[in-house]
Amino acid sequence: MISKRIKELSPYKTETTPCKVKLSSNELPIRFPEDVKRRIGEVVSSISFNRYPDPQATELKEIIAFRFGVSPENIVLGNGSDELIQYLSMSVEEFNRGVIYPIPTFPMYGICASVLGRKKVEVPLQEDFDINLEEFIRKIREEEPAIAFFSYPNNPTGNSFSEEKIRKIREEGVFTVLDEAYYHFSGKTFLKEALSKENTVVLRTLSKIGLAGLRVGVLIAKEEIAREINKVRLPFNITYPSQAIAKVMLEEFYFLIEEHVSMVVRERERVMKELSKLEGVKVYPSDANFFLFSTPYPADLVHKELIKEGVLVRDVSYLPGLKGCMRVSLGFPEENDLFLEALDKVLKSLC
Known part of the structure; x- marks a missing residue:
């Protein structure tokens, strides 16, 4: 049942x-010139579709690491950021501890929590769409959630939350996820913290930069955190065509x-x-x-x-x-x- x-x-x-x-x-409005289409066609036509793709997506991970200024060991790839949100919801602490996030925001934080039976702790934003810091901290101390998700900039409000407020929330001991799906349009990031702290990760995606159909999400964290999250990654989760097309776009037509x-x-x-x-x-x-x-x-x-x-x-x-x-x-x-x-x-x- x-x-x-x-x-x-x-x-x-x-x-x-x-x-x-x-x-x-x-989605990013983008028109692919004929030479780009031909190159993609060449790459796709060379794929052995009867074979499984590289389970680690090694070559794609290397070019993504180069583009984002990190090491391949800092990266976990997902079938879109949605899958990575699910992995984080599965991996951080035990399911009897909840997930906290401001609302309104990206629905998948709550959906993934509900699928796993984790308690959802939702904190309404202020009228200016920034985080209500006092209420957020009160809820953390009261409910003791394990994970805090922040869409940064926030979807659907479009604004970037206060960096200082996010850092103060992290000081409460909650594992902090910065979903930077729109990083390329804001230029704002917590990447340095993700590479240096064990309780902070950053999510990026290729979906907002013209490659939504490929479904490639990127989790960036300290090497030891990335290694642990990678244990729950489903095998062959990045398809052969997605690996090949994303690689050529990021390498040759960035x-x-x-x-x-x-x-x-x-x-x-x-x-x-x-x-x-x-x-x-x-x-x-x-x-x-x-x-x-x-x-x-x-x-x-x-x-x-x-x-x-x-x-x-x-x-x-x-x-x-x-x-x-x-x-x-x-x-x-x-x-x-x-x-x-x-x-x-x-x-x-x-x-």
């Missing part, structure tokens, strides 16, 4: 409505990724500025490749009207503290312009 905790579990949800402009999943990341950062500032000019629209600060905004009208209504205009964003108004809010990813300039035009049209129609 299926356990009660699984029956009561709410699965992770994503937005899949077909639209001309898809700005709902925080400049293409960097160019598009820079484009998104520029577009973030432009689009946020243009959007704030629309009457009644509130735009929230962001260090990521997306941002929150609200309008004078119900978010679910604006969301549906935008879909009619061929633009898909994410309605996050159901999350705690985000009443009326939507999240929009940055796309190509022309896609962002279509979003701005569509929202302007929708708001005028609702007046």
